[in-house]
Amino acid sequence: MPFIEVKGVVKRFGKTTALRGVDLSIEKGELFSILGPSGCGKTTLLRIIAGFEIPDEGRVHFEGEDVTDMPPDKRGTVMVFQNWALWPHMTVYENIAFGLKLRKLPREEIDRRVKWVLELLGLEGFENRFPGQLSGGQQQRVALARALAVQPRVLLLDEPLSNLDAKLRLKLRGELKKLQRQLGITMVYVTHDQEEAMSLSDRMAIMRDGRIEQVGRPEELYTNPQTLFTAVFLGRTSLVLGRVDDLHDNKAIVRVGKARLRAVNHGLGRGDEAAVVIKAEGARLTAPHDLGSYETVRGRVSVSMYLGPFIEVRLVLPGANYEVLLDLPSDVTPPSVGSDVEVYVPLRNLHAYPVEEEIVREAMEHT
Amino acid sequence: MAASIPLSLRRITSRIAPRARTDLEIVLLLYIPILAMLFGFVAPLFIVVVEASKMDFRELTSSYYIDLSSEAFNNFITVRELPNMIRISVNGFDLGVIGNSVVNALLVTFIAALIGSTTAILIGLYRFPGRRLLAILAYIPLLIAPFVNAYVMQRYFGKSFTLNTFSYVLSEVTRPLIGKDIMIEFSGQAGVALAQILMFYPIVYINTLAALGAIDATLVEQAINLGARGWRLIRSIILPLAMPGVLAGSTLVFILSLEDVGAPIIFRFHKVMAYQIYQYFQSVGSEASRPAVAALSFLMLVFAALPLIVVRRYLSLRYYARLARGAPRPFRGLRLGRRGLAAVYLVVLPVIATAAAPQIGVVVLAFSKKWIGPLPELLPLDSMFMNFATLTEIEGVMRSIYNSLSYVAQALVFIALLGFMAGYATARARLPGASVLDILSSLPLAVPGLVVAFSYYVFFTTYFQGSMLDPVLFPAHVLVLAYVMRKIPFTVRSVFTAVIQTPEELEEAARSLGARRARVIRRIVLPLVWRGILAGLLLSAIYVLSEVSVSITLGGLKGSMVSPDHVGPITFAILQLTTQATVVAGGTQPHAKAAALAVILMTIEAVVITIASRLARRGQALVTI
Known part of the structure; x- marks a missing residue:
């Protein structure tokens, strides 16, 4: 009881x-x-x-x-x-x-x-x-x-x-x-x-x-946030919108502009509109040994700021108007604004959910 | 519609029932005062409406009640030139009983608002030499010396066999210049308006000042910073922010002017609603006039309610709470320019000095033998207190003092109990009816006292005949009840403000530690808010003591002062001494005696108001009724 x-x-x-x-x-x-x-x-x-x-x-x-x-x-x-x-x-x-x-x-x-x-x-x-x-x-x-x-x-x-x-x-x-x-x-x-x-x-x-x-x-x-709100609310996150191209194991492959992102699937079907939440931490510029458990995010740097414990960068995804917030370790040289970079993000940090308008709107405002 | 009533009733009870199980005290604290107010205030007023409905309202359109003919202004002002004197008589208008009351009240309100708000802005916002003196002078008219102050105004400006005081002083100037005396007399409606403006403008002043005190300095400083100054600053920033205070004060002035019976009695201007209602009590038993008086009472109620409805948003209890809550840093730093200074010394100061003059005149009269000519005849120094000393010799005076004190004591017991319950429940009970109680407990401020007196008389003689509440048998009981209802708003408001300023978490912390509501009130609420409550109680007490309308009507039901068991309080005695001199005082200079009695009253008022203001933490408007 x-x-x-x-x-x-x-x-x-x-x-x-x-x-x-x-x-x-x-x-x-x-x-x-x-x-x-x-x-x-x-x-x-x-x-x-x-x-x-x-x-x-x-x-x-x-x-x-x-x-x-x-x-x-x-x-x-x-x-x-x-x-x-x-x-x-x-x-x-x-x-x-x-x-x-x-x-x-x-x-x-x-x-x-x-x-x-x-x-x-x-x-x-x-x-x-x-x-x-x-x-x-x-x-x-x-x-x-x-x-x-x-x-x-x-x-x-x-x-x-x-x-x-x-x-x-x-x-x-x-x-x-x-x-x-x-x-x-x-x-x-x-x-x-x-x-x-x-x-x-x-x-x-x-x-x-x-x-x-x-x-x-x-x-x-x-x-393992089960809902879009929990995912957006906990931690430093950004949110991008796309459409599910494919499903693979428990992952959804979501097309965002010209990019394709793999994310943990939370109830999406093929062709569904998807909201992908990306946690900023754990990102790196150099390729990791276990590349399989990472997703490569490519984009153009719009913001690059040294914040002490980490470097905050914002990447604009190609063909999309979304910015992705990522925290790089502070021991690397901060990428320059306007440059195109590849950033490796742990797969467990990407989660895809069905779109909920209100949460998406609020999340976009706060990113 | 019919089905929705039981439905909403069920919804209301479904909200109350669970609260009654978990917190019965708050339910009682809310609904006992509501029931008391419904019985003691709303029900009698409802009877006025019922009585008025017996009247054919077309009668009220006769020229006695409403006269819009061109003759209405025939005697407005007359100027006669005599060989050695120019005589200017200002009589005002005669628009019939209803027309006179309403138009006069509008006129008085407008001018009082103008003087009151100007004075408040100057004193509240600017620094200039003499500011303190002005501030003190502006408070003086708040000390109520009923009837005698109107009498003194009559001596200053009224009709007289000889020159009145104002003309006497003026003629000292004109005689050497043009070889003639100038006699300016105010009588009729003009006299009433003059007296009322000077008596009531401080109500606008004090409410505006309170509103100004609540304006955060940063708002004004930001405007100055952006380049606003002088008239633009006042018009665009100060006035809009202080408007709630101006409107609150003006509304009260309108109501007070409507119900004032003192000035019409003294200036013998009887064609006003207030006097007609008052007169009903002079001949109780002549029931023929009852429907007409009921209709007038009903109309007075409607006229009093109208401005309240218009500015309602600004006038709720909550507004006062907002005024006093938090601690905005009031702004007091502007310097007056040359034009501003000229306005202060040439216009505002003389106006305020004039307004304080009746009260000063009352004090002078109290130390005088008589005041028949332009100036009072002072008592010799060795017997200057004679008027006070001989008060005891006038039949009925000591009894009226005893009556007053006894009524105050009785009324305060009920006001303290019900006032605390109502103020606390309005602040804390989130139950159906809390907003009703908010309105009910400020309602008495808006209902003219004469309407209360009439409604009480009809209601209690009709439904409580032969009981302890029959005004014919026990007028004192009904009088005390009327005092409680009329003056309870001051206590409710003080309690509400004090409670709302205290974080509710302090009470909830005690409750969550295991204390029931009653103990929370005793151990947490009362120790924190007793100052505010006491301030409110003192104000209620002082306004019971100086109450006029109910006192001179219901208070006269056991006969005049000379009757051995008269129930009239001090204000009733002052009225009788001022108007029925020969009857009650055997012609022994009763006006001076009335003045002495009024000075005693004013002294008590001054002392109590000072204590109350010190007790109240800040910013509460002390409004007189």
Whole structure:
């Protein structure tokens, strides 16, 4: 039996439909992320799990028990908000002790637990400070401490690191992962930052437009995206359109302008219009030994930029108006703009899907 | 259509039912105030419509009600030259009861908007010597000294056996120059308009100032950066951005002018809707006039609603919230050019000084023996507080003070409870009816007080005869209820603004840690927003204390001040002292006594408004009604 089960959840706000039938299972002790662009419904889904919103259709179960109509204060879930929601009129101690007092724990137990979380999160000595006297990172830790102190059944996190600067975010991300392992607590983590989701999660769900696109382990989703959206959304990618010339094993041969590209086939037939998603990483200028597992992409260089860890090039395919984004290792000489080059791209980085207009349009705009 | 009603009802209940299971408190917080407002406000108003429908509206087209003949302007202004005096009488027009009310209100609104917004832009945006003085002077008319201020205006500009104050000063100049006195008298509609403009323009001023304070400095700086200055800057950037404030203020002025009964009483201009409704209460029992008064009340309601509908977008509670939310850096740095400075010192300053004059006059009168000629006759220094000291000797005055305090205390209990519920629920309940409550709880600002008084009288005498809410038996109970309904918007608005400024996540964090809504309100919401709530309560209190329309109508139902069990509050006593002098005070200079009572009222108002403004965090318009 899954620990948390969401079945057929639909949520409307006036005329907008935020969730259009979401099914999801989360296991005990798992760190599960919900990843998606802004406005895709991920926060709404989290708030439904927390009990702040009631779905118009569908049910939510915790360990088999229907909690759909249960108030948030009875669910045993605790939420950590994007802005941390620390009460400015209470000290750090009072903030953390609030939930414990509600549970009518004896005074000594409250003291013990507050001390425990303060130590756990490296906040000793800050008990008597007010939130306004803390740095961003410290405030974030207090929010986490307040949630952990009550030892919740599930910890729900709504982009808790997004208000921090990049370095601190990386540091706290590591701490959070360590903490989750140490305590074995079930966490549901909402974010729009794919790197964050992939580095933290045991499993994750990709959401788009009120629906779940794909659920799986991060590496599964990254290497084998089942839908066009997942493919475009994860990693640095570009998208080109063409028509399927031929099918070979699990590969589709797609004609794009004058070029022919081999790509992992996701349900295309011969003659179908195809959207080919190409991941930028792993490309190289010199021919590899195992040429069979690479595809050769020829084109004219329109952009060539040294970015430190890699060189970003954009190739215009012959006879087509599409640019392909590729990252070359930074130890080669950057090709000059206007030159014609051959670039070797790992075959696992090319995936072909049936065309979905909206996703194609958005992807083209962002490339 | 018929089938769609139960269908949408079912849809609404299907949204409420699950919330009631998970969060019953928010459901109660939303629907209790809605029910209270429906019973205490909407139902009585509905009765006015029912009563008005008994009237043949064609009667209202008679020349008594609407007179558009050329004679309407016959006495607008007359100039007579006497051997030693030029006498200029400005009477204004007589367009019949309805015509007078509406056209006068439009005129007053237009001029008040012009003065109010100009003053606000000058004070809010520019730096010039004397700015602070101007800012302080502009606030003075907000201190309400009902009836006595109109009385003082009458002394300044009105008809008189001798020269009025203005003519007296003017003639000191003209006598040596042309050998004649010049007597300028305002009476009738012109007197009413003059008094109302000077009493009400600060409402536009203060709303515009609040709107200006909410304009982010970068918007103005960007325009200046691109080369806009002076009139172009004001016309293209400042005015459009401040327009919500100008419109909000102007709408209120229009309503206040429609329902004002003080100036028409003092200037003896009785052919206005407000006076006709007021008069109904002077002869309660003569039910013959009831349909006509109901029709006038209904019309007044419609006229008051019209501008609100037109500018509705700008006037919702949410607008005020948006004004106050966030912390835009207000712009206050422009220097005035020569022409601007000339406009300030030659036009704006005198206008504002004139507007503060009635209040100053009231204070002077309170320390005077009498004011019959052009200037008041001051009391000797050793007995300068005599008017205050002898207040206790006038029958009924102490009782009116006791009544007022008792009403304020009772009304505040209900205003605090219902006001918090309504303000909080409007901000937080995402349930069917939240927007209805938003409208319901700001509605009383738009309904003229006299209409409320009339509707209460009819509604409660009809349906609650012989009960605790029968205004004939227990007028005080109905009076308190009317105060609660009329003045609750100030508290609702303060609570709403304070709550909406507090991130909802603070409450949700507590809920997710296991606290029920009631505890969240006690432990999280109240400690964070109590200042805003208290500010709103203080404002409501002060407006209950200075309320006029309901006080002088329902408050007079147990007889005049001299009757031993009169239920009138302070404003009722001031009216009686100002207008029925010989009856209530035995001719012992009652106007000066009324002024003393008004000064006490103004002092309380000044103190409470100062405290409330300090408590409110920023940018809330303190609108007087």
